[in-house]
Amino acid sequence: MSMTNTKRRLGNWMPQEEQAAARARLQIAAAARERSRSAPAAPVVRQLAELVQRDAVLRMNLSRAIDDALARGYELGYTDVDELMTIVDYLASYAPPFDAQVPLATPLNLVLDWPMCMPSGYAVFRDPAFNAQLRHVLECWCGFLSGPHSRTHLTTDAPHGWFCDAAQRKMGLADYRCDRSEPHWGFASWNDFFTRRLRPGARPVEEPANPAVIVNACEASPYDVRDNCRLRERFWIKTQPYSLRDMLAGSATEIVQRFSGACVYQGYLSAFNYHRWHAPVSGTIVQAGNVSGTYYSALEAEGADARGLNDSQGYTTAVAARAVIVIEADEPAIGMVACVFVGMAEVSSCRIVASTGQHVAKGDELGFFQYGGSTYCLIFQPDVIREFSVKPPYRDNVAPLKVNTRLALAGV
Structure with a gap:
């Protein structure tokens, strides 16, 4: 079983059409230049700029990636590293607006779209020091989004308010807890809204007493299913096989070994989805932790394509910042289930609330994901899954599989 080969820009994080994307980049660049005239750059952005300037190879690669993208005719909104840093600084205090047609939920990804998939860009976005400093920038933005000044668009004002009629229909906001009589519907910040909680009964657990029913852990659309996955793979090739040792980096050897020949299910999240994770099975957590990684690294095999990061989702499971939670199921025939929640681009803050040794019930x-989250995997030991409820080909124009609904049936 596998995904289709059709190129897809998934999840409504950015505009689908390049013309609309280019206009959005120009608008962001103009706002950034205006802001820079009256406000100094944030310290984390200055440190990122200083890192690039003092590292000759990093500066050369990033400058060349920008030049190559411009030479190919792409409208970036900037022409050099300094202009890019001005935009990065502006986006560190940017509150995303609602727009179902031209979404701008991941504006930095949009700004970096083309340089990151130029030949020189691949090296930049894999550079450990660059990613470490980029993490500080994203943490700074996450801090802004966790404060009251991020609520600019938490209003009912059309067309960009997240509570306007169009947004309510798009996101099914009636399913979530809020107080519509309060300013900003009672949400303390953008992240408070983004990590909103469901109303009781909005996502009931399907057959909670039946251990054979494995439920969906994230509100996500199916992306891929692969069987017979190996512990170590050449995951940089275009077919993007799942490299289990890399996906489960930091896990004990005896845990990883149990997944040799595993079955992997992967789903991707939309900007409009529910972004909390739930247990797919009942059992005891034997591992829970975060793995550091990249943020905008795409796969060379996808080529110069604005959808490169989306189309590299198999690869990102092994290299991107992520949370790994391994559950020893109560049902012995299921064994261990590994849950890998992957942050991509701005959507990289993975917050774990369960702990090692804790027993969890299904659901x-x-x-x-604090601000976002774009893809996740469930890894099953060999010969556990009898069948999946979702069937290929997987398409973009269908509703995501709701959390806690049946994902698969185990052969117990």
Whole structure:
């Protein structure tokens, strides 16, 4: 079983059409230049700029990636590293607006779209020092989004308010807890809204007493299913096989070994989805932790394509910042289930709320993506899954599989 080969820009994080994307980049660049005239750059952005300037190879690669993208005719909104840093600084205090047609939920990804998939860009976005400093920038933005000044668009004002009629229909906001009589519907910040909680009964656990029913851990659309996955793979090739040792980096050897020949299910999240994670099975957590990684690294085999990061989702499971939670199921025939929640681009803050040694019931909360989250995997030991409820080909124009609904049936 496998995904289709059709190129897809997934999840409504950015505009689908390049013309609309280019206009959005120009608008962001103009706002950034205006802001820079009256406000100094944030310290974390200055440190990122200083890192690039003092590292000759990093500066050369990033400058060349920008030049190559411009030479190919792409409208970036900037022409050099300094202009890019001005935009990065502006986006560190940017509150995303609602727009179902031209979404701008991951504006930095949009700004970096083309340089990151130029030949020189691949090296930049894999550079450990660059990613470490980029993490500080994203943490700074996450801090802004966790404060009251991020609530600019938490209003009912059309077309960009997240509570306007169009947004309510798009996101099914009636399913979530809020107080519509309060300013900003009672949400303390953008992240408070983004990590909103469901109303009681909005996502009931399907057959909670039946251990054979494995439920969906994230509100996500199916992306891929692969059987017979190996512990170590050449995951940089275009077919993007799952490299289990890399996906489960930091896990004990005896845990990883149990997944040799595993079955992997992968789903991707939309900007409009529910972003909390739930246990797919009942059992005991034997591992829970975060793995550091990249943020905008795409796969060379996908080529110069604005959808490169989306189309590299198999690869990102092994290299991107992520949370790994391994559950020893109560049902012995299921064994261990590894849950890998992957942050991509701005959507890289993975917060775990469950702990090692804790027993969870099917459907219990495990954690959440704080501002976003774009892809996740469930890894099953060989010969556990009898069948999946979702069938290929997987298409973009269908509703995501709701959390806590049946994902698969185990052969118990």
